[in-house]
Amino acid sequence: MAATSYGDPAQVVGPVDAAIPPPGPGQAVVDVRAAGVNPIDGKIVRGLFGTDPAALPRRIGSEVSGVVTAVGAGARYFAPAEADRREIHAGDEVIVYRAIGGYAEALLADADSVHPKPATLPFPTAAGLLLVGVTAADLVGAAKITGSDTVVVHGGAGAVGAIAVQLARRRGATVIATAAPRNHEFLAGLGAVPVAYGTGVAQRIHAAARRPVTAALDTAGTDEAIDASLDLGISPARIVSIAAFGRGTDGIVIVDGSTADSRRRRSAAIGGLIADATSGELTVEIAKTFPLEQAGQALAELAGPHSRGKFVLLP
Ligand SMILES: NC(=O)c1ccc[n+]([C@@H]2O[C@H](COP(=O)([O-])OP(=O)(O)OC[C@H]3O[C@@H](n4cnc5c(N)ncnc54)[C@H](OP(=O)(O)O)[C@@H]3O)[C@@H](O)[C@H]2O)c1
Numbered sequence: 286m287a288a289t290s291y292g293d294p295a296q297v298v299g300p301v302d303a304a305i306p307p308p309g310p311g312q313a314v315v316d317v318r319a320a321g322v323n324p325i326d327g328k329i330v331r332g333l334f335g336t337d338p339a340a341l342p343r344r345i346g347s348e349v350s351g352v353v354t355a356v357g358a359g360a361r362y363f364a365p366a367e368a369d370r371r372e373i374h375a376g377d378e379v380i381v382y383r384a385i386g387g388y389a390e391a392l393l394a395d396a397d398s399v400h401p402k403p404a405t406l407p408f409p410t411a412a413g414l415l416l417v418g419v420t421a422a423d424l425v426g427a428a429k430i431t432g433s434d435t436v437v438v439h440g441g442a443g444a445v446g447a448i449a450v451q452l453a454r455r456r457g458a459t460v461i462a463t464a465a466p467r468n469h470e471f472l473a474g475l476g477a478v479p480v481a482y483g484t485g486v487a488q489r490i491h492a493a494a495r496r497p498v499t500a501a502l503d504t505a506g507t508d509e510a511i512d513a514s515l516d517l518g519i520s521p522a523r524i525v526s527i528a529a530f531g532r533g534t535d536g537i538v539i540v541d542g543s544t545a546d547s548r549r550r551r552s553a554a555i556g557g558l559i560a561d562a563t564s565g566e567l568t569v570e571i572a573k574t575f576p577l578e579q580a581g582q583a584l585a586e587l588a589g590p591h592s593r594g595k596f597v598l599l600p
Contacts, residue, residue: 286388286580287342291332294588298330298581301342303389308357311396313373319412320387320577321348322596323444327584345580346387346598350402350411353377360396365553371401378402380559382415388580390600400555406563409571413444413595414562415555418569420527421448422554423540423547424502425456428525432457435494437517439503439510441477442468442593445527446504450477451567453502461493463510468593475568487513503529503537511537570594 287301288294308314326345328334353375361370373379373396380402381387381394402411424445430436430453438453440446441462453460454476462477463486469479480489486509490498501514506528514524514537521536533539540547561567572594575583583596 286346286577287344287386288330289342291330291336291341294327294330294581294584296581298345298388298584300578301344303344303386305391305393308355308360308393310358311360312357313353313360313379313394313396313399314355314391315349315351315379315381315394315399316354316391317349317351317387317389317600318408319350319574320346320389320598320600321413321416322575322580322583322587322598323347323416324587326388327588330584344386344388346389347384348380348382348412348414348416349384349387349389349392350378350380350408351391353379353399354391360399363397363400363552363555365556373399378404378408380411380415382419382555388577388598390577400559403559403563406559409574409595409597409599410562410569411559413571413597414558414569417444417595418448418558418562418567419551419554420445420540420542421452422558423542423550424449424504424525424527425452426550426554427538427540427547428500428502428523430456430458430500430502434458434499435496436460436500436502437490437494437498437514438462438477439482439501439507439514440464440505441472441479443504444595446502447471447475447570447593448567449502449504450475458500459494459496461490461498463490463505471593482507482509486510487516491517499523501525503527506530508532511535571597573597574599
């Protein structure tokens with residue numbers, strides 16, 4: 286699947302023919318069993334990152350799970366230490382992140398992006414885990430969350446937010462999380478104190494915290510979330526956002542994988558995320574699955590108010 290022009294994903298995303306070449310050295314061909322759908326995919330299709338006609342048809346999708354069907358010479362799994370890189374074999378169940386053109390029946394992956402998938406981790410969960418997981422780990426790491434913190438997670442029931450809540454709780458922090466009221470019970474189940482976003486959110490966070498709030502992890506990207514964090518007296522250096530790109534001038538920290546520190550935090554988190562999602566220690570909800578051919582519809586739906594959890598495409 287690919288965007289044949291820039292615009293409404295429901296209109297412009299459709300099937301394209303793409304022959305997969307045999308894998309070269311350090312590459313593997315993966316038969317896709319599930320592909321994670323992320324807001325950035327829809328932003329790319331809408332042209333928010335440029336509308337270069339030469340980039341069309343634009344293949345999308347940056348994470349999948351699947352089964353290896355062919356392996357090039359010397360293809361070894363990603364591992365933080367070179368000595369720990371194991372050989373990839375045909376038949377292995379894997380996660381590919383970052384994938385190129387993940388909305389597909391099969392793809393060619395660089396071994397650096399291939400991770401072993403435990404047999405008991407379902408393909409849809411595996412496909413929806415890593416992009417949001419490493420982003421949440423980056424947020425928590427960049428804010429240096431510890432057990433002494435009282436932290437607010439803006440958008441705590443979102444795909445990134447729900448993992449950030451869990452990682453911050455695991456570090457021992459007290460967590461307040463903003464969400465629509467329908468998601469409050471879920472957040473309480475993750476160990477957070479839920480509050481509604483909207484007018485007066487700073488006061489509600491303050492009342493729920495009953496002590497100074499020391500850090501903010503923002504996944505909403507709204508002025509309201511950043512203004513509330515500043516109004517609560519949180520140091521801008523500990524207000525970390527993945528989406529408030531227009532607010533960097535306030536001295537807050539934006540993380541997006543573009544700096545060496547951000548990339549290091551993200552790579553370091555991968556193994557633990559896979560292990561914890563497999564053991565059930567980390568809750569990763571799948572909201573909805575779509576057939577691959579409904580990728581455009583999935584992207585359009587994800588951009589509006591939608592049910593909690595990840596959207597996943599099934600080829
Ligand atoms: N910088 C990066 O590296 C990076 C990586 C991944 C994602 N992102 C970006 O981060 C954002 C979130 O991604 P996601 O995958 O978590 O999306 P998601 O699953 O759609 O979650 C977004 C959440 O935002 C909440 N929300 C909506 N309006 C809000 C408001 N006014 N105040 C507070 N929360 C509000 C919603 O919660 P309710 O359902 O409770 O209303 C929703 O669950 C997207 O913009 C995405 O592009 C950035």
